[in-house]
Amino acid sequence: MSSNPKSIRSASHFEPLDAIDERLLAALVDDARISNKQLAELVGIAPSTALMRTRALSERGIVQGFEAKLSLSAIGRSVQALVAVRLRAHDRDQIDRFTARVPHLPAVLSTFHTSGSVDYLLHIAVASTEDLRDWVLDNLATDPVVGHTETTLVFDHIQGNHGPLPD
Numbered sequence: 001m002s003s004n005p006k007s008i009r010s011a012s013h014f015e016p017l018d019a020i021d022e023r024l025l026a027a028l029v030d031d032a033r034i035s036n037k038q039l040a041e042l043v044g045i046a047p048s049t050a051l052m053r054t055r056a057l058s059e060r061g062i063v064q065g066f067e068a069k070l071s072l073s074a075i076g077r078s079v080q081a082l083v084a085v086r087l088r089a090h091d092r093d094q095i096d097r098f099t100a101r102v103p104h105l106p107a108v109l110s111t112f113h114t115s116g117s118v119d120y121l122l123h124i125a126v127a128s129t130e131d132l133r134d135w136v137l138d139n140l141a142t143d144p145v146v147g148h149t150e151t152t153l154v155f156d157h158i159q160g161n162h163g164p165l166p167d
Contacts, residue, residue, distance in 0.1 A: 015060055020045060024053055025062070029163030032066045077107075077125035079132055080154035084118040085140060088147035095119075098145050107135050118150075129153075 017025070023043045027034060034042070040050035057063045072078060085102075087094055102122065103111035110123040126132050132151065140146045 025163055072125045076127050079128055080125045080157060081132055082152045082154060083122040083124060084150040085120040085146055086148040087119045087145055094145045105139055
């Protein structure tokens, strides 16, 4: 990591990251369960400084949370799919109705509002192909806001980098 400050977009503006922020973020991305003492030692700062700086990164909206990553197959949701959704109309009411309901359904892992030929791309995980068919029918095909869907099965999901952008 460089010692040059980088800009990260916060809720309303950009705030520079210094070298310590970058090292803290890299360590947290590598292991979000690291203890504050271990984090401080790894970065080369006092534990009180590590705690203060980590809290500040959260308050600035740079660290948005810590979450457990589950094995989908181990919890019975081994069938993943990407579902492209085109709405019938593009008025605020229909968009709001869709985004108020669909992203919060239990099978939905991620919702992307996109440009181009589709309006939304949903990443979902279910137990079987039958469950996938039923989910699309029950949650999208019967929704009057939805004009068209196209479902693509995911054979493998290879995670990318979730941390700071490389130099």
